[in-house]
Amino acid sequence: MNDRFLEGRTALVTGSTSGIGLAIARAFAAHGARVAVNGLGTPGQIEAAVQSVRDAGAPDARHFGADLRDADAIEAMMADIAAWSPIDVLVNNAGIQHAAPIADMPVAKWNDIIAINLSSAFHTMRAALPGMAERGYGRVVNIASVHGLVASKEKAPYVASKFGIVGLSKVTALEYAAAGSRDSGGVTVNCISPGWVETPLIEPQIEARRNGGSRDDGVKSLLSEKQPSLRMSLPEDIGAMAVWLCRREAHNVTGTAMPIDGGWTAQ
Ligand code: NAD
Numbered sequence: 562m563n564d565r566f567l568e569g570r571t572a573l574v575t576g577s578t579s580g581i582g583l584a585i586a587r588a589f590a591a592h593g594a595r596v597a598v599n600g601l602g603t604p605g606q607i608e609a610a611v612q613s614v615r616d617a618g619a620p621d622a623r624h625f626g627a628d629l630r631d632a633d634a635i636e637a638m639m640a641d642i643a644a645w646s647p648i649d650v651l652v653n654n655a656g657i658q659h660a661a662p663i664a665d666m667p668v669a670k671w672n673d674i675i676a677i678n679l680s681s682a683f684h685t686m687r688a689a690l691p692g693m694a695e696r697g698y699g700r701v702v703n704i705a706s707v708h709g710l711v712a713s714k715e716k717a718p719y720v721a722s723k724f725g726i727v728g729l730s731k732v733t734a735l736e737y738a739a740a741g742s743r744d745s746g747g748v749t750v751n752c753i754s755p756g757w758v759e760t761p762l763i764e765p766q767i768e769a770r771r772n773g774g775s776r777d778d779g780v781k782s783l784l785s786e787k788q789p790s791l792r793m794s795l796p797e798d799i800g801a802m803a804v805w806l807c808r809r810e811a812h813n814v815t816g817t818a819m820p821i822d823g824g825w826t827a828q
Pocket of ligand 1: 575576577578579580581582599600601602627628629630654655656657677678704705706707754755756757758759760761762763
């Protein structure tokens with residue numbers, strides 16, 4: 562049985578209709594949080610995601626549907642969520658990927674990746690952080706990547722966005738470091754920096770490495786290049802770290818970018 566230390570708290574998890582975001586939303590729900598779900602999908606996919614967050618234990622869960630490429634839509638969404646329930650925990654998780662050499666990278670992909678993976682976090686954080694500081698407790702968890710710590714070729718906008726979100730997180734961690742107290746839990750801003758995690762996002766990259774073999778062959782090829790543990794993380798593994806960062810005793814963990822990468826960035 563999980564402790565319900567997030568009872569009475571409200572979390573917004575962007576991109577929580579799939580993958581890592583959905584696992585984080587479910588993990589928060591299991592610890593008692595109300596959850597604002599955000600992300601794209603068919604009405605059926607969105608309803609299934611919200612229902613699975615309720616089933617995981619959330620006292621309330623609702624979908625707030627801003628397209629994160631649109632700053633005005635994010636501002637309206639943040640106002641709608643604040644009217645529902647002030648945000649105590651903000652997870653900027655939504656992200657997209659497109660792999661191509663820089664000379665072949667479509668400009669539209671650059672614009673979308675920077676908007677979703679980086680700029681949306683600026684828009685949500687500037688709306689949510691002042692209220693967190695007033696209440697003396699707040700957590701921002703930004704899902705960066707190993708690609709916010711080291712580069713790989715053919716990922717110019719993705720790596721730029723992830724290095725950017727690590728920098729943005731450090732700045733805001735400093736600006737809010739003294740908010741709240743040890744008892745109230747303070748306001749912290751951190752990144753989690755995963756290596757390969759088993760979600761739909763990486764399927765095209767697995768597919769590209771099959772070379773006529775099975776999906777397992779594609780996975781092996783991907784892992785053997787950079788992730789020494791030779792195993793992918795599960796979305797739930799990332800969820801467990803996000804939960805821990807929300808605990809009171811994590812009050813002095815701020816401005817970090819925590820790798821969960823099987824040794825990738827130790828090399
Ligand atoms: P995913 O494709 O399963 O989920 C992405 C989520 O983002 C979905 O809910 C989707 O609807 C949402 N989204 C995409 N565009 C959006 C938009 N315009 N507006 C609103 N929501 C939008 O991917 P995932 O693997 O779960 O990725 C989640 C995060 O984790 C991303 O930031 C990604 O960069 C990061 N990450 C993933 C891996 C991995 O190996 N899967 C590794 C490191 C970091």
